[in-house]
Structure formats: structure tokens, C-alpha cells
Amino acid sequence: MxxxxxxxxxxxxxxxxxxxxxxGVRPWLAVPLLAVLLAGCGIRxxxxxxxxxxxxxxVPCSLSDVSGPSASGGAPQTSAGVPVxxxxxxxxxxxxxxRAVRVPDGTGEAERRVLVAxxxxxxxxxxxxxxxxxxxxxxxxxxxxxxxxxxxxxxxDTLRLSTPPADLASYALAQIVCTFSDSAAAxxxxxxxxxxxxxxxxxxxxCTPEVRSRPGAQVPPSSGVDGG
Numbered sequence: 391m392x393x394x395x396x397x398x399x400x401x402x403x404x405x406x407x408x409x410x411x412x413x414g415v416r417p418w419l420a421v422p423l424l425a426v427l428l429a430g431c432g433i434r435x436x437x438x439x440x441x442x443x444x445x446x447x448x449v450p451c452s453l454s455d456v457s458g459p460s461a462s463g464g465a466p467q468t469s470a471g472v473p474v475x476x477x478x479x480x481x482x483x484x485x486x487x488x489r490a491v492r493v494p495d496g497t498g499e500a501e502r503r504v505l506v507a508x509x510x511x512x513x514x515x516x517x518x519x520x521x522x523x524x525x526x527x528x529x530x531x532x533x534x535x536x537x538x539x540x541x542x543x544x545x546x547d548t549l550r551l552s553t554p555p556a557d558l559a560s561y562a563l564a565q566i567v568c569t570f571s572d573s574a575a576a577x578x579x580x581x582x583x584x585x586x587x588x589x590x591x592x593x594x595x596x597c598t599p600e601v602r603s604r605p606g607a608q609v610p611p612s613s614g615v616d617g618g
Contacts, residue, residue, distance in 0.1 A: 450480065450481050451525055451527070471492040471509075472492070473488065474506070474574075475573075476489050476514050476565075477514075477568045478518055478527045478528065479527065479528045479530060479605065480527045482604070482605075482606060483603055483604075483605070484568055484603075485527070487522060489510075491506055491509025491513065492505075492509065493506060503539070503576075504538060506575045507537045507570060508537050510573060511536070511537055514569060515534075529565065530562040531566065532562070534552075535552050538550045538552075540592075541585070544583075544617065548584070549576075549583065549585070550584070550585040551566075551586060552587050554586030554587070555585070556586070560605060560607075560608075563610055564597075564602075564605035564608075565605070567584070567596070567610040568597035568601065568602060570582040571596070580597055581594050581596040582595055591617075593612040593614060593615065594614075594615050595612045596611050597610060
């Protein structure tokens with residue numbers, strides 16, 4: 391095969407500039423050539439991720455500004471009152487939050503139980519705090535309800551509500567039963583004896599794990615009690 395010869399100019403001198411340009415790759419061809427190669431490999435040269443999803447939201451029922459669990463109703467009273475816990479509703483479950491109730495010094499045991507119960511009832515009826523509302527906390531207990539001590543034939547730990555327990559919505563009853571049973575208003579065995587305003591016999595209501603996890607579907611179980 392004969393070697394390729396360059397062209398000659400008008401003076402007969404070989405011109406090698408054309409051959410050099412033929413062997414080289416013109417710069418303006420490099421960019422589209424690179425794009426074709428990248429496309430062939432399945433890579434989009436201009437693909438830049440811009441959607442990072444929605445901003446993270448607050449975890450439901452999470453209160454970052456709340457300290458650890460408070461002591462039970464038997465804790466010493468501070469300037470804010472006796473530290474207690476009440477059960478609010480969040481994500482269709484019962485969740486405790488910290489509160490305080492006022493009990494005068496020197497109050498007898500029977501009267502103290504009623505005062506603590508009334509304070510708990512009032513706290514349950516209050517609108518949850520701003521941070522709690524933001525985290526999804528609510529309450530189904532309505533205001534205006536009162537509590538009194540046992541009747542003449544009731545067990546000594548009976549608490550009588552101004553609204554019969556049977557007339558309360560399941561959520562409200564669960565909140566009251568679990569809050570009372572976990573406080574100085576009851577005997578501390580996970581149950582509380584409740585009655586209505588009349589002379590009807592009271593019943594012992596229990597706060598079970600099922601009631602705490604499904605208060606709307608699981609009514610607090612109850613049983614009859616012997617008279618005092």
C-alpha cells in the first residue's frame with residue numbers, strides 16, 4: 391500500500407497541515423460526542439436531584455420540653471402543688487402528662503383523697519397545653535363535673551361522680567379510671583371504686599393495658615363491690 395501523501399502547494403512543497411487537522415478531533419465535536427456516550431451508558435448529563443421530600447414533621451405524642459415522669463400523688467407538695475399525672479388522649483391511646491394539684495397542709499386522708507380526685511378531674515377537663523396540642527394531645531373529659539366521697543353504705547375508698555360513670559363516653563371514662571387508679575385518690579392497685587350521684591351501688595373499675603392502648607374500643611372492666 392502506498393503511503394498517504396500530503397497535498398502540495400503551488401510551489402511543489404508538501405502541505406502537512408491538512409493531514410494534521412484530519413487526524414485530530416475538532417474541539418467543537420467533543421461536547422456532543424460526550425453527551426452521546428453518556429446517554430449510551432444510561433447516564434443523563436444534566437440530571438441534578440432537586441426534590442428532597444417534605445420537611446420532617448414533629449413526631450406525634452412527643453413532648454421534648456417535658457422532663458421525666460413525676461412522682462405519684464403521694465409525693466411531697468411543692469409551691470406548684472402535689473405532682474401528679476393525668477391520662478390524655480393521643481393517637482387513640484392514653485398517654486400520661488405531668489400536672490400538679492393543690493391540697494392544704496394537714497388535710498385528713500379521706501378528705502385528701504377527694505381533693506386529689508377533684509384536682510385530677512379539673513386537670514383532665516382543661517384544654518391541653520399549647521405544646522401538647524401541637525403534639526396531638528386531646529381530652530374527652532368535659533368541664534363542670536365534680537367528685538365527692540363515699541355514701542353511708544359505700545366502701546371507704548369510693549368516689550362518686552356528679553355524672554354516672556355509665557353515662558360517660560368510653561374515652562372519658564377510660565381517662566378518669568386510669569388517672570384516678572394511678573393516683574393518691576385510689577388504693578394504688580390499678581383500680582378505682584366509682585359511683586354516680588344517686589344511691590346506686592358503686593363499682594370497681596380497672597385500668598388495664600387494653601384500656602390504655604384502645605380506650606375507644608375497650609371499656610374499663612368493672613365489678614361489684616361489698617358495702618363499707
